[in-house]
Amino acid sequence: MSDRLKGSLKRLERLSHIRQTYVSVAEAGVKQAEGEVRRLENADAEAVGHIQHTQAEIAYLQTATGSDIQNGEKYIQAMKEQRKVLQQSLETATTNLVQRRSEWTEAMKEQKIIEKLQERRLHLSERADDIEMQKAQDEAFIARHVRERNRD
Numbered sequence: 052m053s054d055r056l057k058g059s060l061k062r063l064e065r066l067s068h069i070r071q072t073y074v075s076v077a078e079a080g081v082k083q084a085e086g087e088v089r090r091l092e093n094a095d096a097e098a099v100g101h102i103q104h105t106q107a108e109i110a111y112l113q114t115a116t117g118s119d120i121q122n123g124e125k126y127i128q129a130m131k132e133q134r135k136v137l138q139q140s141l142e143t144a145t146t147n148l149v150q151r152r153s154e155w156t157e158a159m160k161e162q163k164i165i166e167k168l169q170e171r172r173l174h175l176s177e178r179a180d181d182i183e184m185q186k187a188q189d190e191a192f193i194a195r196h197v198r199e200r201n202r203d
Contacts, residue, residue: 056176063169070162077155084148091141098134102127 109115109123 077158080151
């Protein structure tokens, strides 16, 4: 195998390792973004539950004072404000997740390209080795044939 081809294979191997690191980092980013989206969705669902629970408490209170109802309504309003903030954060987190998935997909594509290129270069290398071996065998056969003819 030629030195140039060997060098090319080594460079591709290093590039492949670097690209694999990019893929791993991108995958970790996707997992983290998914976790953040999940966390915000759960927090939003919990806030909805608190609102519904408080509304039910207000509706079924038999001996509620005006103050109790007012406090419940203030709590509901505060929870609705919290939900708005959560929904904005969820939109941001979802956008981030889409971006991270896109980065991961791009990194995977690049990694696959490198792997295919590596495979092609390896096949070229094997082919070059086979050609060199065939040449060496041909030269050995010719040299033996010439020696035999010279002996005769």
